[in-house]
Amino acid sequence: MTQNSTSKLLNGDTCHRTNPAKTQGAKGFVKSHCLFQKPQKRYRRSAEKNHHVSNHQVLYNKRFVQSFEETPLLVAVLTYMGYGILTIFGYLRDFLREWKFEKCHLAREREEQKDFVPLYQDFENFYTRNLYMRIRDNWNRPICSVPGAKMDLVERVTHDYNWTFEHTGRVLKDVINMGSYNYLGFAENSGACADAALECCMKYGVGVSSTRQETGNLDKHQELEKLVARFLGVESSMVFGMGFATNSMNIPALTGRGCLILSDELNHASLVLGARLSSSTIRVFKHNNMQSLEKLLRDAIVHGQPRTHRPWKKILIVVEGIYSMEGSIVRLPEVIALKKKYKAYLYLDEAHSIGALGPRGRGVVDYFGLDPTDVDIMMGTFTKSFGAAGGYIGGKKELIDYLRSHSHSAVYATSMSPPITQQIITSMMCIMGEDGTTLGQERLRQLSANTTYFRRTLHEMGFIIYGNKDSPVVPLMLYMPAKIGAFGREMLKRNIGTVVVGFPATPIIESRARFCVSAAHTREMLDTALNAISEVGDLLQLKYSRNNRPRSEDTDCYSYLESPQDH
Amino acid sequence: MTHAADDVTEHRHIFHVGSSHRDGVARRVNMKTMREYVSWLYYQYLLITGIYVLEPWEKSIFNAVLFTMVAMVVYTSYVFVPIHMRLALEFFSGLARGHLERTVALMS
Numbered sequence: 218m219t220q221n222s223t224s225k226l227l228n229g230d231t232c233h234r235t236n237p238a239k240t241q242g243a244k245g246f247v248k249s250h251c252l253f254q255k256p257q258k259r260y261r262r263s264a265e266k267n268h269h270v271s272n273h274q275v276l277y278n279k280r281f282v283q284s285f286e287e288t289p290l291l292v293a294v295l296t297y298m299g300y301g302i303l304t305i306f307g308y309l310r311d312f313l314r315e316w317k318f319e320k321c322h323l324a325r326e327r328e329e330q331k332d333f334v335p336l337y338q339d340f341e342n343f344y345t346r347n348l349y350m351r352i353r354d355n356w357n358r359p360i361c362s363v364p365g366a367k368m369d370l371v372e373r374v375t376h377d378y379n380w381t382f383e384h385t386g387r388v389l390k391d392v393i394n395m396g397s398y399n400y401l402g403f404a405e406n407s408g409a410c411a412d413a414a415l416e417c418c419m420k421y422g423v424g425v426s427s428t429r430q431e432t433g434n435l436d437k438h439q440e441l442e443k444l445v446a447r448f449l450g451v452e453s454s455m456v457f458g459m460g461f462a463t464n465s466m467n468i469p470a471l472t473g474r475g476c477l478i479l480s481d482e483l484n485h486a487s488l489v490l491g492a493r494l495s496s497s498t499i500r501v502f503k504h505n506n507m508q509s510l511e512k513l514l515r516d517a518i519v520h521g522q523p524r525t526h527r528p529w530k531k532i533l534i535v536v537e538g539i540y541s542m543e544g545s546i547v548r549l550p551e552v553i554a555l556k557k558k559y560k561a562y563l564y565l566d567e568a569h570s571i572g573a574l575g576p577r578g579r580g581v582v583d584y585f586g587l588d589p590t591d592v593d594i595m596m597g598t599f600t601k602s603f604g605a606a607g608g609y610i611g612g613k614k615e616l617i618d619y620l621r622s623h624s625h626s627a628v629y630a631t632s633m634s635p636p637i638t639q640q641i642i643t644s645m646m647c648i649m650g651e652d653g654t655t656l657g658q659e660r661l662r663q664l665s666a667n668t669t670y671f672r673r674t675l676h677e678m679g680f681i682i683y684g685n686k687d688s689p690v691v692p693l694m695l696y697m698p699a700k701i702g703a704f705g706r707e708m709l710k711r712n713i714g715t716v717v718v719g720f721p722a723t724p725i726i727e728s729r730a731r732f733c734v735s736a737a738h739t740r741e742m743l744d745t746a747l748n749a750i751s752e753v754g755d756l757l758q759l760k761y762s763r764n765n766r767p768r769s770e771d772t773d774c775y776s777y778l779e780s781p782q783d784h
Numbered sequence: 785m786t787h788a789a790d791d792v793t794e795h796r797h798i799f800h801v802g803s804s805h806r807d808g809v810a811r812r813v814n815m816k817t818m819r820e821y822v823s824w825l826y827y828q829y830l831l832i833t834g835i836y837v838l839e840p841w842e843k844s845i846f847n848a849v850l851f852t853m854v855a856m857v858v859y860t861s862y863v864f865v866p867i868h869m870r871l872a873l874e875f876f877s878g879l880a881r882g883h884l885e886r887t888v889a890l891m892s
Contacts (some may be wrong), residue, residue, distance in 0.1 A: 299834030306835075306842055351837040378839055606832075699836035757831060 239290060253507040253551060254294030276550035278586050278689055283505075283545050283685045288696065288726065296696045296726045303698060308349030322380045344720055352380040352702030355717055358368045361388060363406045368735035370714065379596040386388070389712070395732045396716035400573040400689050401660045402737030403644045406631050409652065410604065410643040417639035425632050429723050430622075433632035441638050448645055449579065450589035453618075454611035458633045460568060460598030461487040463608030466626035468564070469495040470619075471594070474535055476650045477517055479510060479561070480535040483543060486565060488535055497533075504543070507551045510534070532561035538570030538581035538597075542723060542731070544684020544692050546570070549581055553591045562593045572602025573689050578648045578661045584687070602648075605640045607633045664689060664736040667743060672735050674747050679760035683729070691732040692718075693750075693759075700757050701728050707756065711749040 253530050310363065313319040321344055326336055340705070354375060363367040370389040372392040374383040403410055427433035438456060457463045468491030472478060476497040480488060482504040500517070502509040514532070521528050534556060536547045549565075556563045565578045575583030582589050589595065595611040610620060621627055648657040668689045675682050681694040695701055695717065705717045708730075719728040738746075754760050830836040835843050 295832050299832065302846070303834045303837070306838055306846075309842075348837070697831060697834065699831045699834045702837050703831055754828075758828060 355705030421635035
């Protein structure tokens, strides 16, 4: 029945009741109209919770394969134990610092304020001073070259366990960069983009010295906006100087009191901040879960605003293209089907997916083969695939004209710097193929090939990898707190720079290492990196995965419990 | 927190400890000598308990406390468990014999 209603919606027909028996006697939440009902319970004995192929094949033109393998129970228990032990030692150190047995390196309250409510006692501060500080050398590493496929790091040592660092004066050369968001390899200091940016800098200088509304509106900005609109396939677009500010300053201009924002559980901090600043009601749905979203939409329409039950002024669904901590891709066809059915608006943040997904590099809309005019507000950043900085919003002309005068970012923030604008123009023309070369197409193909190769190899090696098989962001699960520090350091010893992520950015037991595959990585670089990762994985015992491992001679007696992939 | 709830299967997988596969992995890491293998095991112990990140004096405290507790457990089990087992067996067999005698007395 769900197939029928879905295909009818796609054809533009109204969805009418096909099964009168079900609608009788159903009180409250009527389930029979739901577009996305829960699939029938199947007895599935797989270790993977979510190796889910979509039921709605009519919406997707290719297989949508996304997996988030469940944490092995033993690993979870050991991780909690590890955090428990570190917490005890944290309390011990706090005690020593309090009673002056040990010198305190932190901010302390003044003597007069000792009897007030403490400023520095939250669990997050406890975590910062007792756990984060001990492995702090894995973050904020100074880079002294362009962050391309290889980079140079400044070597630093610490003599007091990461409270202070000193530079030794040496430089670690040619460290393979698996952490920069350099998906198409445009972060380079030579080539067409760099030359064009240099020329632009010679003509316009570097600073703009004004906001967009005053004298900061250059002809380069107009050129860029037309180009972005053409690239995305929308009527009009507007660019801003900073990606974070694009989200946090424009959502308040779009919604206000009396509006409803439905935002995904794992949305980025800029989206959350923008939603909160707008003082709209915010409701959160489970990550990428269309049943949860549909339930929220139905409740919102049926019950209206909380006390007065008036209808909401507008309902805005906020999702991201690729979620950078999970590597998952949004289920855009289903979201658009829901949006059309319930007449909500869609705000799509393509920070990581623009330029990185899709056969023509136009982002997640291109990846699924959908119509860009279905998405009401397409937002993205230029930091990741274009090698520049800043953000854009694309949509209908009325929307963009409204934003030009009502957005805080346009009125108060400095506009984009000219060399950066030129860098984006050149790189975008390259991706579109309009600069006369096939460099853009090659890079897109290389990125896609690299992603597939990297993910497949890591999966075969036995690591737990989250996310969609086409996403260039690859989170590799570490779980235990000591392994976060150990992984970062061991990889640096093998001359590979990685980003490891722990508690505040991820749930407490799910710490991970996040790799960003780039089109600038050659096969040799990827092989070097993969060998190093495998070596470190064996050294640290990180190969937790229970599926798809080539069966060695030690098969345990529980192998009959593992079911085949699809039923 | 919930994982991405793309699938709504509610059947939880029964965990299994793949201890056999862990030894296989250890063999894959190139262990030349017994000394290296022991030091790799110590490294795993440091990583799993989390004390890898601590300063050396904190590691020593933790190791001392853990060693003391393990030593006490070993001592107790070696000295007292056989005595308790013997006493328990005597108690239960005495109980069974008493029950049997009473049953025989009842019959005759």
